Amino acid sequence: xxxxxxxxxxxxxxxxxxxGARAQNVTLTIESWRTDDIAIWQDKIxxxxxxxxxxxxxxxxxxxxxxxxxxxxxxxxxxxAGDLITCRPFDASLALYDKRQLVxxxxxxxxxxFSPVAKAAWTTDDGxxxxxxxxxxxxxxxxxxxxxxxxxxxAAPKTNEEFFKLLEAIKTDGQSVPMALGxxxxxxxxxxxxxxxxxxxxxxxxxxxxxxxxxxxxxDAGWMEPYRVLNRxxxxxxxxxxxxxxxxxxxxxxxxxAAIFPAGSWEIGLFTQQxxxxxxxxxxxxxxAGDTCYISDHPDIGLGLNAASKxxxxxxxxxxxxxxxxxxxxxxxxxxxxxALSKHPVKLDNELAKTFxxxxxxxxxxxxxxxxxLSRGTPNLENExxxxxxxxxxxVETPEAAAKRLQDGLASWYKPAK
Amino acid sequence: MSSAKSDRxxxxxxxxxxxxxxxxxxxxxxxxxxxxxxxxxxxYNHVDDTLAFVGFDNFSKLLLDxxxxxxxWNALSNNLVFFVIHMLLQNPIxxxxxxxxxxxxxxxxxxxxxxxFVPTILSFVIVGFxxxxxxxxxWGVAPSIMKAIGLGGLxxxxxxxxxSALIAxxxxxxxxxxxxPMILIYAALLSIPDEVLEAAECDGxxxxxxxxxxxxxxxxPTIGIASIxxxxxxxxAFDLVYVAQGAQAGPNYSTDLLGTFLYRTFFxxxxxxxxxxxxxxxxxxxxxxxxxxxxxxxxxxxRRLQRYQL
Numbered sequence: 001x002x003x004x005x006x007x008x009x010x011x012x013x014x015x016x017x018x019x020g021a022r023a024q025n026v027t028l029t030i031e032s033w034r035t036d037d038i039a040i041w042q043d044k045i046x047x048x049x050x051x052x053x054x055x056x057x058x059x060x061x062x063x064x065x066x067x068x069x070x071x072x073x074x075x076x077x078x079x080x081a082g083d084l085i086t087c088r089p090f091d092a093s094l095a096l097y098d099k100r101q102l103v104x105x106x107x108x109x110x111x112x113x114f115s116p117v118a119k120a121a122w123t124t125d126d127g128x129x130x131x132x133x134x135x136x137x138x139x140x141x142x143x144x145x146x147x148x149x150x151x152x153x154x155a156a157p158k159t160n161e162e163f164f165k166l167l168e169a170i171k172t173d174g175q176s177v178p179m180a181l182g183x184x185x186x187x188x189x190x191x192x193x194x195x196x197x198x199x200x201x202x203x204x205x206x207x208x209x210x211x212x213x214x215x216x217x218x219x220d221a222g223w224m225e226p227y228r229v230l231n232r233x234x235x236x237x238x239x240x241x242x243x244x245x246x247x248x249x250x251x252x253x254x255x256x257x258a259a260i261f262p263a264g265s266w267e268i269g270l271f272t273q274q275x276x277x278x279x280x281x282x283x284x285x286x287x288x289a290g291d292t293c294y295i296s297d298h299p300d301i302g303l304g305l306n307a308a309s310k311x312x313x314x315x316x317x318x319x320x321x322x323x324x325x326x327x328x329x330x331x332x333x334x335x336x337x338x339x340a341l342s343k344h345p346v347k348l349d350n351e352l353a354k355t356f357x358x359x360x361x362x363x364x365x366x367x368x369x370x371x372x373x374l375s376r377g378t379p380n381l382e383n384e385x386x387x388x389x390x391x392x393x394x395x396v397e398t399p400e401a402a403a404k405r406l407q408d409g410l411a412s413w414y415k416p417a418k
Numbered sequence: 419m420s421s422a423k424s425d426r427x428x429x430x431x432x433x434x435x436x437x438x439x440x441x442x443x444x445x446x447x448x449x450x451x452x453x454x455x456x457x458x459x460x461x462y463n464h465v466d467d468t469l470a471f472v473g474f475d476n477f478s479k480l481l482l483d484x485x486x487x488x489x490x491w492n493a494l495s496n497n498l499v500f501f502v503i504h505m506l507l508q509n510p511i512x513x514x515x516x517x518x519x520x521x522x523x524x525x526x527x528x529x530x531x532x533x534x535f536v537p538t539i540l541s542f543v544i545v546g547f548x549x550x551x552x553x554x555x556x557w558g559v560a561p562s563i564m565k566a567i568g569l570g571g572l573x574x575x576x577x578x579x580x581x582s583a584l585i586a587x588x589x590x591x592x593x594x595x596x597x598x599p600m601i602l603i604y605a606a607l608l609s610i611p612d613e614v615l616e617a618a619e620c621d622g623x624x625x626x627x628x629x630x631x632x633x634x635x636x637x638x639p640t641i642g643i644a645s646i647x648x649x650x651x652x653x654x655a656f657d658l659v660y661v662a663q664g665a666q667a668g669p670n671y672s673t674d675l676l677g678t679f680l681y682r683t684f685f686x687x688x689x690x691x692x693x694x695x696x697x698x699x700x701x702x703x704x705x706x707x708x709x710x711x712x713x714x715x716x717x718x719x720x721r722r723l724q725r726y727q728l
Binding site: 240 | 550555557682685688689691692693
């Protein structure tokens, strides 16, 4: 008996040592805020990587989106954060790089497959160092219930005038709520409202860069007009929209009770799954027919390397794979609506995602106006924009007053080089 | 015997120190030291990228600089409203419920007691979420119930309106915590000896006048404790607003309490990065306010309360 045990132990020991010699047996942990994507990471993305790289195990461990920044900062300061850090765009991640909690990825194989614009969200102000691999961007627009449009004989609008005529027609019909949007969570009003339709008025990058350079102000017509349009939206939102939450809006739309959803492309996955009707999408309408259209094509997710990681080598292997075409195709199709940022050509299966992506050819792209540089101080421009957009739709603040308040707040700490 | 005992030198009372040590060390480690370091942190800030001692600059910024002061005074006044609503509703209702429960003729006392107390032990997250659902204009039961009793026209999206959101949340909080004063006062009422009440009855003091003339003076110290607990709880409140309205305490900051303001400042929110120094300053202000409130109460109210020997 004893001999048998001894033999078994020896056998086990040998097996383990052979296994150890053959592979590194490293476990990488990914910090993320995408709790919605756990299944996709575990079923599709991670198995594909682990198959190609035996010996490296990957664990995806997300935190709730609203708590991510706070939780991540606390973990990084305490030295208990995972090896790979999902990067928010712009300042939040830049601050991590400045604190030396993320490392430079300039020498990562594959990082050159991204254009400077794609890398901009995770590159230092001087443009020299990139510290996260860009993973995906999201595009804004409007998703609509094609069945309702069909019944009422409506077509996707091109101009603002057509857009409001359309809303009026749905309202007159009375069968469904024209637009699913609530203001209680505030961010929807700003992200799906102001940042969605705004670029058309401030002319995308042109206006954004002028604002950053101090050549335009938020009280200028181009920046105030979107608030005037938002103010008109309130007539076409559902009863009690002031207390309607974001999940309420999603449900209202997927249940077929609302015709239009001011959206970001990240909704595509959920809506395709849940909606029992045909979906369509149109880009933000322009002021008059023939104008250039502008879309917000916003870099949203990147992946960086924790400077304190004990498995830096394996983590780099993973990041290199994230920069590859295989990952781009896998990711864009697993998460329709999150568009890979690399130059690799990617074939999409989802029709709605294809529609969104096609706007990149027809319209000028820009990023959300408040994300780069302008939200570094207090009062924080992005947070104030949430508040102002919700106020304007609720009708408790005039567009002029909101714009002036934002400009005063920004000017109190932001002094662009003159 | 007794002389032998007094001859012994007084033994040092080591056991007191020994028995106090565990509680004292845990309390110091978890409460005193963090509090002291928060107070210390509020005196520092970054000046030209280096950490420097700035004295009371952070405080003057918080109280006077329009960027900070608007938010601070708004949060403080919301907190006061929150507290006043609790004092006007939670404690009187608690007393009334306790008085009813202490009535020996009432049946099913245990059931009522438990039913009213249960929300107190529920998590804020659940309470906030459930009430948000109940009050939802889309799927909530509140609109349909009100319609059923003919008051449908009075329903409004309360949590989304600036003039009603704070009151609605205060009422939710009152609903949740009314069990606390009730149970405290109930216990105090039960501890009143029967002889006192019998004597009152012999003198013809019964019913409501018995409650106001005999029982209420006897339970006043307990009401004082319940009030001070309400005060401390209200000025530390954060969870309910965070769960129901998010860290931006909408609509338009109308439900912003010192707690949510502290959270946004200290940990940061969305694109706003955390500012631990201003955060510590707000936390210190909260501590000072609560300290001031509790001390005022102890020195000017609690000491003057008559305590009756029962």
